[in-house]
Amino acid sequence: MTSIKVENLFGGYSGEPVLTDVSFTVEQGEFFGILGPNGSGKTTLLKMISGVLPFLKGSIFVGDRSIQSFSAKELAQVIAVLSQHSSQAFSYTVKETVALGRYAHKKGLFQTWSQKDEEVVQEVMQWTGIEKFQEQSLEFLSGGEKQRVFLAQALAQEPEILLLDEPTNHLDLSYQKDLLDLLHKWTREKGLTIISIFHDINLAGLYCDRILLLEDGKVIKNDTPKDVLTENTIQQVFKTKIEMHQHPKVPAPLMVLLPDDALENGGTEEVTENHVGVFDDYILLQSPMMLKTMSSGVIGSGIGWYNTFINRYVDKSYHSRNYREELKRFVVEEGLDPSNTVGMMTAVKMENVQYKQYLDKDFSILVVVTAGVGNAVDVSRSVEHPFVYRPGTINTWIIVNGRLSEEAFIQSIITATEAKVKALAELQIPDQETGTIATGTSTDSILIAATQKGKYQEFAGTITPLGKLIGKGVYECTLEAIQKSLKRSPDL
Numbered sequence: 001m002t003s004i005k006v007e008n009l010f011g012g013y014s015g016e017p018v019l020t021d022v023s024f025t026v027e028q029g030e031f032f033g034i035l036g037p038n039g040s041g042k043t044t045l046l047k048m049i050s051g052v053l054p055f056l057k058g059s060i061f062v063g064d065r066s067i068q069s070f071s072a073k074e075l076a077q078v079i080a081v082l083s084q085h086s087s088q089a090f091s092y093t094v095k096e097t098v099a100l101g102r103y104a105h106k107k108g109l110f111q112t113w114s115q116k117d118e119e120v121v122q123e124v125m126q127w128t129g130i131e132k133f134q135e136q137s138l139e140f141l142s143g144g145e146k147q148r149v150f151l152a153q154a155l156a157q158e159p160e161i162l163l164l165d166e167p168t169n170h171l172d173l174s175y176q177k178d179l180l181d182l183l184h185k186w187t188r189e190k191g192l193t194i195i196s197i198f199h200d201i202n203l204a205g206l207y208c209d210r211i212l213l214l215e216d217g218k219v220i221k222n223d224t225p226k227d228v229l230t231e232n233t234i235q236q237v238f239k240t241k242i243e244m245h246q247h248p249k250v251p252a253p254l255m256v257l258l259p260d261d262a263l264e265n266g267g268t269e270e271v272t273e274n275h276v277g278v279f280d281d282y283i284l285l286q287s288p289m290m291l292k293t294m295s296s297g298v299i300g301s302g303i304g305w306y307n308t309f310i311n312r313y314v315d316k317s318y319h320s321r322n323y324r325e326e327l328k329r330f331v332v333e334e335g336l337d338p339s340n341t342v343g344m345m346t347a348v349k350m351e352n353v354q355y356k357q358y359l360d361k362d363f364s365i366l367v368v369v370t371a372g373v374g375n376a377v378d379v380s381r382s383v384e385h386p387f388v389y390r391p392g393t394i395n396t397w398i399i400v401n402g403r404l405s406e407e408a409f410i411q412s413i414i415t416a417t418e419a420k421v422k423a424l425a426e427l428q429i430p431d432q433e434t435g436t437i438a439t440g441t442s443t444d445s446i447l448i449a450a451t452q453k454g455k456y457q458e459f460a461g462t463i464t465p466l467g468k469l470i471g472k473g474v475y476e477c478t479l480e481a482i483q484k485s486l487k488r489s490p491d492l
């Protein structure tokens with residue numbers, strides 16, 4: 001019975017219209033979010049659904065009954081409200097405040113405190129983590145603790161529908177998550193229906209089944225988060241620069257704000273050969289600005305923003321169970337910040353590195369390669385290889401002074417790999433297990449990093465401007481690096 005249906009709702013304050021023709025339905029057990037800019041009418045709508053603000057036109061149904069046919073007490077048995085600013089007297093204790101939530105279930109004038117009341121109150125205090133200060137006076141609690149007390153009070157009502165006005169306001173990060181996880185669980189396990197105002201678009205996207213987007217009192221969208229939280233819609237409604245990304249761990253949208261100077265990133269500076277340092281035990285590239293990086297590094301792998309790139313020499317007998325931690329320690333010992341660093345390892349001597357800058361009219365790239373081929377493998381016959389680690393690896397870095405699409409990052413990796421394969425073929429590097437021509441080594445690593453400034457490079461396939469430079473650069477540097485290391489350390 002506990003769905004909510006709002007039909008053609010109009011209304012506001014003393015004749016001033018706030019909501020115009022608002023219609024939507026919330027099914028039982030749904031987590032329904034309301035989003036919209038300041039003053040768009042979210043709280044006004046919630047007040048009308050909770051019965052404290054009359055509306056001018058239209059209807060609100062709770063189950064199959066019009067909200068106007070409920071007495072205040074009847075409504076309180078079905079709907080509980082957690083509002084933004086509670087005006088409750090702060091001289092009550094925590095437990096007394098929560099206990100007020102049981103009022104809706106009392107009959108007659110002289111009400112007794114039943115065992116069931118006590119059980120419910122204790123249970124909700126436990127859920128919200130406030131039972132330990134139940135005898136304290138409310139006035140001594142922090143904003144977040146008070147918020148949890150009022151949530152417990154709303155839950156003590158044992159409502160079928162819970163209305164929340166920014167429930168995570170005042171809560172620290174861990175309580176925000178705990179609270180929303182708990183509420184989400186109740187919708188699933190207890191069939192609780194939740195209608196909640198959110199200001200945090202990302203939280204709404206993570207937890208809501210559906211979102212109602214309001215602007216100037218009108219419904220702009222009423223759909224799943226994926227369909228409501230699009231870059232265009234949010235930019236138009238909130239009138240600000242944002243970008244829509246994907247949440248890295250769950251299938252939910254992730255909005256990020258873009259500060260006005262976001263694209264300045266280090267002014268006009270570029271990454272050049274002068275930023276590369278070759279030392280006995282590592283090659284270091286320190287970029288003057290953060291670079292968007294996609295890599296298979298030992299540390300800093302995946303996609304992220306980094307300004308320090310290190311390729312460390314380790315002896316061919318190197319063995320560490322926790323090589324990631326070990327490399328991090330090394331980075332710290334060298335006075336570098338591991339959170340800004342992508343790190344790789346190689347048994348190739350640093351003097352065998354080959355690096356060079358390649359220029360196009362709109363952008364440039366810097367290619368850095370170390371190549372040991374003692375461990376070379378023909379990928380088409382790698383099934384014939386035992387799974388044993390042998391030293392010898394090709395580490396390829398491509399730094400682009402340019403702005404790349406996500407697609408271009410991926411295509412850069414394909415193009416660079418093809419160029420590397422061609423270099424191996426050119427030098428007839430054998431796979432020692434099969435005797436055929438190798439296509440790489442079994443531990444190759446790659447890194448594409450871009451300043452994300454300058455002309456947009458949408459593609460990096462082999463015949464695009466960026467692809468041509470990567471193809472030539474990686475081929476030449478790999479060829480040169482292999483020749484150097486074959487001459488000086490043929491066992492790698």
Ligand SMILES: Nc1ncnc2c1ncn2[C@@H]1O[C@H](COP(=O)(O)OP(=O)(O)OP(=O)(O)O)[C@@H](O)[C@H]1O
Binds near residue numbers: 018036040041
């Ligand atoms: N009690 C009131 N009397 C008169 N006007 C009001 C009252 N409360 C709100 N308003 C007006 O109604 C409009 C909508 O306000 P409402 O509080 O519903 O917006 P909201 O979307 O919840 O905003 P916010 O995000 O800032 O909380 C605003 O223009 C506001 O000034």
